[in-house]
Amino acid sequence: YRQRHAANQRERRRMRTINEAFEGLREKIPAVCHNKKLSKVDTLRMAIRYIQHLAQVIRS
DNA sequence: TAGGCCATCTGGTCCT
């Protein structure tokens, strides 16, 4: 009813902030394929790889 | 058609 609806609305807002953060992270990853958007899970995986790569560059 | 990705709803738990 009223409470439930309000909670759902807040949850949607919360998810939106998370998705915006994903969007921000996506932009920091060098684009492999430019037109195709990375999925959330791939964004995380690529970010990990990229950080590892950067660490390697610093080390050498 | 199965599998991956996603948005949404929901109930539980913890924090303010």
Next chain:
DNA sequence: AGGACCAGATGGCCTA
């Protein structure tokens, strides 16, 4: 009490 966070369930959409 009310909100934030979380994970599970569900259904839609798209692609190999």
